[in-house]
Structures are given as C-alpha cells and as structure tokens.
Amino acid sequence: xxxxDFSAPExxxxxxxxxxxxxxxxxxxxxxxxxxxxxxxDADLEAYFADVxxxxxxxxxxxxxxxxxxxxxxxxxxxxxxxxIIGMQPEGNWISRAPSLKRKAILLAKVQDEAGHGLYLYxxxxxLGISRDELVQLLLDGRQKYSSxxxxxxxxxxxVGAIGWLVDGAxxxxxVPLCRCSYGPYARAMIRVCKEESFHQRQGYEILHTLAHGxxxxxxxxxxxxxxxxxxxxxxxxxxxxxxxxxxxxMAWKIKRFSNDELRQRFVDxxxxxxxxxxxxxxxxxxxxxxDRQAYDYTQPDYDELMRVIKGNGPCxxxxxxxxxxxxxxxxxxxxxxxxxxxxxxxREKVAA
Amino acid sequence: xxxxxxxxxxxxxxxRRGLAHTHVGSLHAPDAELALRNARDLYxxxxxxxxxxxxxxxxxxxxxxxxxxxxxxxxxxxxxxxxTFYEVPDGVAHL
Amino acid sequence: xKNTFALALALGDDALIAAQRLGEWASRAPEMEEDIALANIxxxxxxxxxxxxxYAGELEGAxxxxxxxxxxxxxxxxxNCLLVELPNGDFAVTMAKLLLLSAYQLxxxxxxxxxxxxxxxxxxxxxxxxxxxHLDHAALWVRRLGDGTDESHxxxxxxxxxVWPYAQELFRPWPGAPVDPATLRADFDGRVDAxxxxxxxxxxxxxxxxxxxxxxxxxxxxxxxxAEMQVLHRAHPGAxx
Numbered sequence: 001x002x003x004x005d006f007s008a009p010e011x012x013x014x015x016x017x018x019x020x021x022x023x024x025x026x027x028x029x030x031x032x033x034x035x036x037x038x039x040x041x042d043a044d045l046e047a048y049f050a051d052v053x054x055x056x057x058x059x060x061x062x063x064x065x066x067x068x069x070x071x072x073x074x075x076x077x078x079x080x081x082x083x084x085i086i087g088m089q090p091e092g093n094w095i096s097r098a099p100s101l102k103r104k105a106i107l108l109a110k111v112q113d114e115a116g117h118g119l120y121l122y123x124x125x126x127x128l129g130i131s132r133d134e135l136v137q138l139l140l141d142g143r144q145k146y147s148s149x150x151x152x153x154x155x156x157x158x159x160v161g162a163i164g165w166l167v168d169g170a171x172x173x174x175x176v177p178l179c180r181c182s183y184g185p186y187a188r189a190m191i192r193v194c195k196e197e198s199f200h201q202r203q204g205y206e207i208l209h210t211l212a213h214g215x216x217x218x219x220x221x222x223x224x225x226x227x228x229x230x231x232x233x234x235x236x237x238x239x240x241x242x243x244x245x246x247x248x249x250x251m252a253w254k255i256k257r258f259s260n261d262e263l264r265q266r267f268v269d270x271x272x273x274x275x276x277x278x279x280x281x282x283x284x285x286x287x288x289x290x291x292d293r294q295a296y297d298y299t300q301p302d303y304d305e306l307m308r309v310i311k312g313n314g315p316c317x318x319x320x321x322x323x324x325x326x327x328x329x330x331x332x333x334x335x336x337x338x339x340x341x342x343x344x345x346x347x348r349e350k351v352a353a
Numbered sequence: 354x355x356x357x358x359x360x361x362x363x364x365x366x367x368x369r370r371g372l373a374h375t376h377v378g379s380l381h382a383p384d385a386e387l388a389l390r391n392a393r394d395l396y397x398x399x400x401x402x403x404x405x406x407x408x409x410x411x412x413x414x415x416x417x418x419x420x421x422x423x424x425x426x427x428x429x430x431x432x433x434x435x436x437t438f439y440e441v442p443d444g445v446a447h448l
Numbered sequence: 449x450k451n452t453f454a455l456a457l458a459l460g461d462d463a464l465i466a467a468q469r470l471g472e473w474a475s476r477a478p479e480m481e482e483d484i485a486l487a488n489i490x491x492x493x494x495x496x497x498x499x500x501x502x503y504a505g506e507l508e509g510a511x512x513x514x515x516x517x518x519x520x521x522x523x524x525x526x527x528n529c530l531l532v533e534l535p536n537g538d539f540a541v542t543m544a545k546l547l548l549l550s551a552y553q554l555x556x557x558x559x560x561x562x563x564x565x566x567x568x569x570x571x572x573x574x575x576x577x578x579x580x581x582h583l584d585h586a587a588l589w590v591r592r593l594g595d596g597t598d599e600s601h602x603x604x605x606x607x608x609x610x611v612w613p614y615a616q617e618l619f620r621p622w623p624g625a626p627v628d629p630a631t632l633r634a635d636f637d638g639r640v641d642a643x644x645x646x647x648x649x650x651x652x653x654x655x656x657x658x659x660x661x662x663x664x665x666x667x668x669x670x671x672x673x674x675a676e677m678q679v680l681h682r683a684h685p686g687a688x689x
Contacts, residue, residue: 088475088483095471099680099689100515101464101501104471105494109398111474112487116395119480123379126361132381157680157689189378196399207689215687323475331478333603334539335383337596339359342383344595380481386588391481394488 017176021194024179028187031056053254058184061127069253073183074128075144076255081121082139082146086320088114090154091163099157106203107160113200117193124185140325147171148306149236151314158211158218158225164204166226166233166271172197173267174237182254205274212278219280226275227283235301237264243303268298362388362409364395366402374406385409451624452565453507454527457517458662459556460500461528464518465670466549467493468677469536478539485585489546492578499571519681523664523671530661531614533670540600540607543589547643548611550582552618555635559627568626587643594647605649612652615640617659 045064052059059065092111098104122132138144149167154160175197178190211222238244238260250256258266268287275282284299308314359381365374377396382388388407397405470490477483501514512520531549536542557579560572593604621630644651660666681689 085475085480092474095474096468096676097680099519099684099687101494101498101518103689104467105491105498108471108474108487108491108494112398112484112491115475115480115483115487116398119380119395119484120378126379192378210688214689215684217684218687327476327478330476331482331539333597333599334478334482334593335359337600338383338387338592340596340600341592342359342387345384382481387481387592390485390585390588394484395481398484398488 017172018195018198020176021179021191021198024176024187025191027056027180028058028191032058053182056180056182056254058187059182060184068249069255070128072250072253072255073186074125074130076250077121077125077128077186077189078130078135078138078144079146081118081125081135082144083150084114084118084121085139086146086150086324088118089320089323090150090152090316091160093154094157094160097157098160103207110164110200110203113196117196120189120192124189127185136328140321140328142312142321145310147236148309148314149232150320151309151316152228152232153316155228156221156225158208158221159229161204161207161211161222162225162229164200164202165208165274166204166229167236168197168200168204169271170233170236170267172201173263173270177257177263180254180257186255205278208278208280212280222278223280226280230283231301234264234268234298235303235306237261237267239303239306240300265295268296272296359383360409362392362407364388364392365406365408366392366396367404368402370403374404377401380407382407449507451622452568452626453504455622455625455627456500456504456507456568458527458529460497460504460517461526462532462549462553463493463497463500465526465528465532465673467491467497468673469532469534469545470542472536473542482539486542489582489585492575492582496571496575496578499574503567503571515681519678523666523674525664526666526670526674527662527664528666528670529614529617530658530667531611531618533661533667533673534611534614535669537607537610538603539589540593540603541610543586543593544604544607544611546582547586547590547640548615548618550579550586551636551639551643552615552629552632554579554583554639555632556627556629559632563626565626583639587646590643590649591647594644594649601648604647608644608649609652613654613656613658616654616657617661620659620662 046066049059049063049065049069052063059069088111091107091114095104095107095111098107122135125135126132135144139146149170154163172194175190175194179187179194181187181190208222208226211218213219241247241259241261244260247256247259251259271282272287287296287298289295290297309317312318360383361379361381362385363379364377366377367374380388380391380395382391385407388409389405392405392407396402467490470486470493473483473486473490475483477486497518498514501517505512505514505517531545534541534545536545554576557572557576560568561576563569563572590604590608593600595601615636619629619633619636622628641651658667
C-alpha cells in the first residue's frame with residue numbers, strides 16, 4: 001500500500017509537490033539507516049535484493065539485481081533522458097521570439113535546465129552499465145523512444161505557457177513518485193530534477209495567467225493553447241492500466257509506485273482548480289466532480305492517436321529527430337577535435353583546496 | 354571517429370564553506386579542464402557550490418580559489434531559476 | 449550625460465544582440481554539455497543587456513524601459529558593433545566571435561567598474577566577472593579547435609580570418625565617454641594574441657575595417673535578426689507579457 005506516498009500537500013514540509021520531493025528525500029535518508037532482515041549480500045543474492053526492496057531501501061549500482069530489473073531501468077531512464085533532450089526543441093522554438101527580455105531569460109534558463117536534466121539522467125542510466133554514446137545512438141536510430149508529447153508543435157507563445165503548466169505539470173506528477181524509486185541513482189537524479197522542475201511549472205502557469213488577464217487576443221491565444229495541449233498532456237501518463245505492458249512488474253520492484261490511471265486522475269484533479277483561477281476552460285464538456293469517487297470524471301484522451309504518435313506519425317516526429325541528428329552530425333568534428341587535443345596534451349592537473 | 358568516448362568524470366561540490374565536498378553526479382569530458390567547466394555549468398547553475406572537484410579514475414582536479422569569482426558569482430542574480438521567484442496567485446494549490 | 453547614455457545603449461545593444469545569437473544555439477550545440485555552457489553565456493549577456501538598457505532608458509528620460517528599447521527600435525537605431533550581429537556560422541565562427549567579444553568586454557567592463565558613474569561602475573563590476581568566464585570558455589575552445597584535428601584547425605583559422613576585421617570597429621576612439629574604448633586595444637591584443645599562439649593559429653593582419661554599427665549602419669543581417677526577435681512583441685502593441 002503506497003497511498004502514504006501522497007500525503008496531503010498541507011501536511012508535507014514545504015507544501016505541494018515540492019514538499020513531496022523533500023519528503024521523498026527525507027525518506028531516502030531515513031530508510032538508509034533502517035534494519036533489514038537477516039539476508040546479507042554474501043548469502044542468497046536474490047533474497048538480499050528482495051530484502052532491500054522490501055525495506056524501501058535503495059539498490060545501488062554495484063548491487064546484484066535481476067537482469068530484467070536492469071533492463072527495465074535502462075529503458076525507462078533512457079527514455080526519460082531522451083525526452084528531456086528532445087523536449088528542448090518545442091520550447092527552444094520560442095527563445096528568439098520571446099515577447100519580453102525577462103521572458104526570454106526565463107525561457108533560455110528553462111531550456112538549459114532540460115539539457116541539464118537529460119545529462120543527470122544519462123549519468124544515472126550509465127551506472128547500469130550502458131554508455132551515453134550507446135544510448136544516444138539508440139535514440140538517433142529510432143530504437144528508443146522519447147515522450148510523445150514533444151511531437152506536437154508550439155504554434156504560439158501561449159504554447160510555452162501551456163507546456164510549462166500542463167506538460168511539466170503532468171511530468172512532475174509522474175516524476176515525484178520516482179523520487180522514491182528503488183534504484184538509488186535514479187531516485188537521486190529525480191529528486192534533483194523535480195526540485196528544478198517546480199520552477200518550470202510555475203513559469204508556465206505565470207505566462208498563462210498573464211495572458212489570461214491581458215488583451216482579448218492574448219486570452220484567446222492562451223485558451224487555444226490549452227485546447228490543443230490538454231488531451232496530449234493526459235496521454236503522457238500512458239495507456240490505460242488494462243493495456244499497460246510494463247506496469248505490474250515495475251510496481252513490484254518499486255520502480256513505479258502508482259498506475260497510469262491513478263496518476264492521470266491526480267493530474268486532472270489538480271488542474272481543474274488551477275484552470276478556474278486562470279479563468280480558462282479545460283476542453284472537456286464532461287469534466288465534473290464525482291462525489292462518490294471524490295474525484296473528477298473526465299474524458300479519456302484518444303489512445304489511438306497516442307499510438308500513432310508513438311509509432312512515429314505525430315505532427316513533428318520527423319522534424320524532431322532530424323533536428324537531433326543534424327546537431328549530432330554537425331558537432332562531430334568538434335568532438336573529434338576535443339578528443340584529439342586531449343590526447344595531445346596530457347592534462348595539467350591543478351591541485352587545489 | 355567521433356564515437357570514441359570522452360571519459361567519465363565524477364563531480365564533487367562543496368555546497369558552502371565549512372562543508373565537505375559531496376558527490377553530485379557525473380559527466381563526460383575529453384579532459385580535466387573541460388570536465389571542470391562542464392561541471393560548473395551543469396551542477397552549480399543555482400549557486401549550489403563554492404568549489405568543485407572532478408575525478409577521473411583516481412586523480413582529483415579541483416577549481417582553484419583564484420577562479421572562484423568568475424566561477425560562481427554569475428549565478429547569484431539568476432533568481433528566476435528558483436521557484437519562489439514566481440508569483441502564484443492566491444488560492445492556487447499543487448503548483 | 450549624452451555620452452553616458454550613448455555608451456550604455458551601445459554596450460546594451462552589443463550584449464543583447466550577442467545573447468540573441470547565442471540563444472540560437474539552444475538544442476544545436478556539438479555536445480549537450482556545450483548546450484548548457486552556451487546558454488549560460490547567453491544568459492549572462494542578456495542579463496547585462498537588461499541592466500544597461502534599463503539604465504540607458506532612465507538616462508534618456510523619455511519613459512522607455514528595457515523592452516521598449518529592445519523591441520520597438522528599428523535596425524538603424526541600434527548601435528551595437530557589427531561583430532555581434534554576424535551569423536553564428538559553425539561552432540568555430542561562434543567561438544571566434546566570442547573570443548573577440550569577451551576580450552573586448554572584459555577590459556571595458558573592468559574600466560567601467562572604476563568609472564565615475566556609479567550605476568555603470570556597478571554594472572561593470574558585475575559583468576566583468578562574467579566576461580572573464582566567457583573569455584576563458586572561448587579560449588578553451590579556440591585552443592582545442594586550433595590544436596585539435598586538421599579539419600578543426602582549418603575551420604578555426606578560417607573563422608578567425610572571417611571575423612577578425614570586425615574587431616577594429618570596437619576600438620574606435622570615443623572621447624568624452626565614461627571609458628574610451630580606444631584605450632583598451634593593447635589589453636585586447638595581449639589576450640587574443642596569447643590565445644591564438646597557444647592554439648597554433650595565425651593572427652590575421654589588420655586591413656579591411658568594416659564599421660558603422662555605432663552609428664546605426666549595420667550589415668544586412670541585423671534587420672532579419674530584429675524581425676524575428678521583435679515580431680511577437682510588436683504584434684500586440686501595449687500588451688503585458
């Protein structure tokens with residue numbers, strides 16, 4: 001029973017999702033000191049692994065782990081890293097045209113953060129025995145995926161706001177539980193990422209709030225962006241639980257803590273009130289409070305569309321991959337030069353305080 | 354060819370004076386100088402540190418005290434990186 | 449006063465256009481780590497631009513803030529040097545531009561930090577630390593590209609040759625300004641020569657000296673850059689963002 005992972009925001013230090021990240025960090029420290037069962041690493045390896053997972057402690061890189069656990073983590077962390085790197089493009093699209101210098105600075109910092117998050121995550125994946133080069137190649141060859149949300153275009157400035165509020169918001173709902181993931185390097189990377197992501201979501205919400213309280217044209221721009229991003233954001237949580245292929249085993253290993261549908265519901269419930277304060281409408285005529293469930297009923301996203309986009313036929317799949325491949329190919333001579341220089345010059349290490 | 358891997362470096366940051374360097378993560382760089390620059394940009398974007406070590410297979414490289422100003426001061430005014438910079442309208446929860 | 453305003457505006461424009469060009473690299477850098485570094489430098493330039501343009505607007509006293517100056521002037525009213533508006537080219541051209549710009553900005557901001565105008569002095573004191581870092585970063589890459597592979601050496605030398613003429617405009621005498629850039633040439637030469645020598649690159653001879661940026665006479669590139677930068681802001685007159 002993992003329900004305690006989502007304690008009510010007002011009861012958590014710091015409040016809100018950021019508070020949950022802090023709670024996860026505290027839990028990580030606390031669990032590290034907890035006594036476990038008798039199995040030591042020298043005894044039965046599988047029993048030891050199960051013991052650590054049961055005690056909510058972290059598996060670390062040099063621990064024994066089932067091969068499927070390792071593969072699942074590599075796949076998940078790599079896709080997450082790729083998503084951060086590809087995710088730079090739709091927002092990067094508006095850096096040059098940001099409508100004020102303050103917004104330009106914030107957006108640049110945000111896109112830069114995404115590169116940073118990608119690097120944290122590649123580093124976490126590398127602890128599982130695969131190199132970043134291999135992972136990047138898997139992405140470029142189309143053999144590993146990234147979040148399908150980034151295959152939608154950013155058509156107006158308000159899309160930058162909608163990505164921050166809805167896409168980053170959905171990502172955070174997905175990621176906060178990952179701060180408690182059983183694999184140590186991933187959990188630690190996620191704690192760092194989530195703390196930084198909080199700024200992203202707020203900047204998106206602030207953009208929309210400003211637009212929604214601006215000129216009629218600005219308000220229309222904001223509503224149009226929400227109309228286009230709402231359902232793709234709901235689809236970010238993946239297929240409905242019945243159709244999800246990896247969920248059960250990932251839950252048992254404490255890689256995943258909540259089902260796709262649980263997280264999607266949580267996201268919807270958060271967004272309704274936030275949309276009201278914006279004075280904007282979520283594009284779902286059937287969205288309404290269900291007193292029995294103590295949650296909002298809502299219309300499911302079009303999962304056939306999700307599958308089409310995942311398979312490569314979203315509006316921007318080709319463009320995003322082409323962009324990434326070109327940057328990689330055009331940078332090759334620079335990377336070669338740096339390697340050649342390093343080989344020529346034995347680094348003069350500095351000894352410092 | 355470019356697929357030769359730039360070596361992996363482990364990064365240690367001293368968060369504040371009086372505290373020990375703490376491992377914060379890793380990165381790739383072809384040499385120590387670049388590793389240190391990259392570590393500064395990647396791991397101290399929010400003033401997380403006053404000193405960095407990068408460690409390739411057993412050897413330690415650290416930023417020298419002389420370079421501290423140029424290394425860390427520029428992050429000091431980037432308040433928009435911190436979530437508290439944003440005005441959240443009253444009554445908005447979960448943000 | 450007139451000179452102080454003009455200098456703040458010119459340096460603000462330098463930093464703004466440099467930031468705009470560096471921002472074009474986002475998600476396109478040769479390495480992901482370099483994406484982060486270029487964004488950092490762009491953010492520093494943008495930060496300096498905002499301080500300088502805000503101050504210029506105050507000195508002018510016509511009610512123009514940083515955004516009015518950035519978004520509502522046409523190219524003939526911009527007084528940035530030509531160097532910063534040149535297209536990014538390949539990574540070698542971008543690093544050559546950054547080397548020259550930061551080797552100019554570092555002594556300039558350092559001198560400003562000691563000038564009589566308190567606001568400019570404060571901006572200079574902050575920005576010079578950033579410039580030192582930019583120079584360091586540019587030098588680091590110019591050395592690696594110059595002394596890397598045959599291809600990188602060829603590209604780096606070509607890049608230095610291409611942008612070198614634009615350095616001369618930077619040091620045009622400006623009597624009466626809080627800092628006269630002409631006094632900074634020796635400092636610039638010393639720094640740049642050292643980097644080029646270490647990078648096994650040849651310093652181009654001074655010759656053709658394109659200029660005009662400080663008088664609002666630009667290359668054809670600037671109005672395209674501004675068209676993109678200003679399009680959204682201008683489409684919604686008076687809107688808040």
